[in-house]
Amino acid sequence: MQAEVVPSGPRWRAASILLWVAALLLAAASIATRDPVPLFLALPLLLAPALAVASLPTPSSGVRLSWGEEGSGAEIAIAGRIEAEDPRMLRRLHLTFQRPSPIEQVRPPTIALTHGCLSFRLSWRAPFPVFVRIAPPVVTASDPLDLVRLTIPHQAPPLLVSRYPPEATELDAVRLRRTTTVPGEAPSRAVGRAGDFFSVRAATRSDTRRQINWRASARAGRLLANEFLLERTGDLVLVLDARPSSLGAEQDAAILSIARASARGIALGFLRLKARVGLAVYGEFLATVPLGSGRTHRFRLDRALETAVVAGAAGPDERLAVQLRRNFPPGVPTLLISTLASDGSRELLLHLRRRGFPVYVLSPSPLPLLFPHRPSETSDDRLVERLLHLVRRRSIAAVWEEAPVLDWTDYWSLAGLHALLTRPTSGSRPW
Numbered sequence: 001m002q003a004e005v006v007p008s009g010p011r012w013r014a015a016s017i018l019l020w021v022a023a024l025l026l027a028a029a030s031i032a033t034r035d036p037v038p039l040f041l042a043l044p045l046l047l048a049p050a051l052a053v054a055s056l057p058t059p060s061s062g063v064r065l066s067w068g069e070e071g072s073g074a075e076i077a078i079a080g081r082i083e084a085e086d087p088r089m090l091r092r093l094h095l096t097f098q099r100p101s102p103i104e105q106v107r108p109p110t111i112a113l114t115h116g117c118l119s120f121r122l123s124w125r126a127p128f129p130v131f132v133r134i135a136p137p138v139v140t141a142s143d144p145l146d147l148v149r150l151t152i153p154h155q156a157p158p159l160l161v162s163r164y165p166p167e168a169t170e171l172d173a174v175r176l177r178r179t180t181t182v183p184g185e186a187p188s189r190a191v192g193r194a195g196d197f198f199s200v201r202a203a204t205r206s207d208t209r210r211q212i213n214w215r216a217s218a219r220a221g222r223l224l225a226n227e228f229l230l231e232r233t234g235d236l237v238l239v240l241d242a243r244p245s246s247l248g249a250e251q252d253a254a255i256l257s258i259a260r261a262s263a264r265g266i267a268l269g270f271l272r273l274k275a276r277v278g279l280a281v282y283g284e285f286l287a288t289v290p291l292g293s294g295r296t297h298r299f300r301l302d303r304a305l306e307t308a309v310v311a312g313a314a315g316p317d318e319r320l321a322v323q324l325r326r327n328f329p330p331g332v333p334t335l336l337i338s339t340l341a342s343d344g345s346r347e348l349l350l351h352l353r354r355r356g357f358p359v360y361v362l363s364p365s366p367l368p369l370l371f372p373h374r375p376s377e378t379s380d381d382r383l384v385e386r387l388l389h390l391v392r393r394r395s396i397a398a399v400w401e402e403a404p405v406l407d408w409t410d411y412w413s414l415a416g417l418h419a420l421l422t423r424p425t426s427g428s429r430p431w
Contacts, residue, residue: 010056011140016049016147052143056150063093063139065156074412076103076161078122082139089141090118094149096138102127102254103161126163128254128369128411129261131305134159160302167414168265169272170206171421198227234275235291237328237357238263241338242283243314247366252310258364258411259337260305265414266335267301278328279304283311286323291332314342321351330356337362340399349402361405362417365392368409 026042029035067080084090090113097109099122107123120137136156140149200216203223216224240259244252267277271293279289279301289297289304324334334357338345352359371385396407406416 010053010148010150012049013142013147013149015145016052019045019048019147048145049147052145052147055143056141056148063152063154065136065139065154067136067156067159069134069159069161074126074163075106076122076124076126076163078124078134078159080120080137082118082120083116084118087116090116092142092144093118093152094140094142095120096140097122098135098137099124100132100134102257103130103132126161129164129258129265131162131164131257131261131264132160133306134161160306162261162264164261164265165412165414167418168262169269171266171269171418200224201227234270234273235278235329235332236270236275237278237280237291237324237332237334238267239280239282239320239324239334239336239338240308241336242281242308242311243342244310244312245314245339245341247339247341247370249310251366251369254369255339255364255366256308256310260308262362262364262414263337264302264305268298271298277301278332280320280324280327281308282315282320282323283309284313284315286315286320286327288323288327290327317348318351320348321355321357324352324357325355328357332357334359335362336360336403337364339364339366340395340405341366345395345399346402349399353402359403360421361399361403363396363405363407364411365407365409367392368411 023042023045026038026045030037030039030042062085064083065080066083067078069076069078071077082090082093082095084093095109095111095118099105104125104127105123106125109120109122111118111120113119135158136154139152139154141152142149200213201224203212203217203225207225211225213224213226240256240263242256247255263279267279270277274293276291276293277297278291281287281304287304287308289300292300334352336349336352336359338348338361340361340363342348349359349361367385367388370388371381392407396405399405404420406420408414408416
């Protein structure tokens with residue numbers, strides 16, 4: 001996907017408008033006093049903006065923009081460079097960067113002219129997990145006096161920035177239940193830890209000593225592990241609660257951003273294991289992505305997560321369960337990502353269980369957003385935070401009667417979810 005900046009006409013700067021006003025005042029003074037001297041002084045002021053437009057580059061003299069995203073964790077570093085057919089034009093280029101919410105700026109942008117190109121670097125920070133698309137910067141050229149600016153067209157792909165907890169893609173210890181294949185469907189040859197030998201790969205921290213291929217490791221000089229094939233088709237449905245709550249529009253948007261980022265990380269982790277992943281976003285109505293796997297399915301999930309927004313009105317709890325049953329088979333392991341801020345959260349899980357969906361809940365707590373820890377917080381703020389924390393624990397305890405819940409307070413870690421899903425329970429486990 002490429003985004004093209006559409007060129008617009010010349011944009012007059014404030015300095016050119018001041019020149020015109022000064023020229024008109026001098027012309028009026030010349031007429032009032034019948035003195036030609038002010039008129040001769042006004043003539044260069046009137047001609048300067050016109051000459052500035054003539055000195056601008058033509059819209060066909062495009063530039064080439066290449067940029068990429070770096071960094072890890074909460075840090076977002078974006079570096080790029082601009083090349084032009086006429087290197088002299090680079091000195092008159094101006095960049096306008098579009099920073100989406102909720103990304104914060106750490107340091108001002110650095111722009112330097114080096115080696116015949118204009119390079120720039122952005123230092124941003126994500127306060128919590130995000131999944132946003134960053135539009136390319138707008139490139140404008142100006143005249144030597146910076147009286148007029150003209151947008152220069154270019155083609156550059158937007159950057160898709162995704163920041164989620166690293167544990168999201170390390171859920172390989174969670175084994176989804178095998179599903180019954182429908183007519184015309186064959187079980188997938190998924191990579192696992194049992195079955196026929198498949199290949200040798202680089203060892204990871206989760207590999208046991210029995211998986212290490214010691215002979216191959218001795219020859220290669222680094223640890224290598226055996227990879228095996230396992231007949232398995234696992235299914236997982238991710239449900240995002242995009243309904244508005246009593247927290248407010250700003251908090252709801254931040255919580256949904258966290259949910260989208262974590263859902264993408266979890267989906268990538270299970271897709272790497274050759275499992276089938278489905279997505280459901282519930283606002284007033286249900287929008288779904290059917291169960292699937294593969295690279296094309298990953299792009300479908302990314303598109304659905306990117307376009308997910310907080311709904312204008314909240315749909316009833318039973319509607320989610322009914323529409324979910326119409327789109328996904330019963331018995332599929334379901335992970336609900338919701339703040340559980342509404343009073344009917346228990347009824348929502350009850351409806352899902354009645355429709356045959358075994359549910360685990362990942363509940364992002366709104367308290368870290370409402371009360372960010374600062375050194376100057378007062379005792380009254382700590383008391384209010386403590387009371388809200390107790391209310392939150394009481395509501396989570398009530399929901400636990402219907403489904404296991406993780407009260408997610410540290411947005412940059414999903415170690416609690418990993419422990420919750422791999423914890424042994426009585427009876428048959430859906431995971």
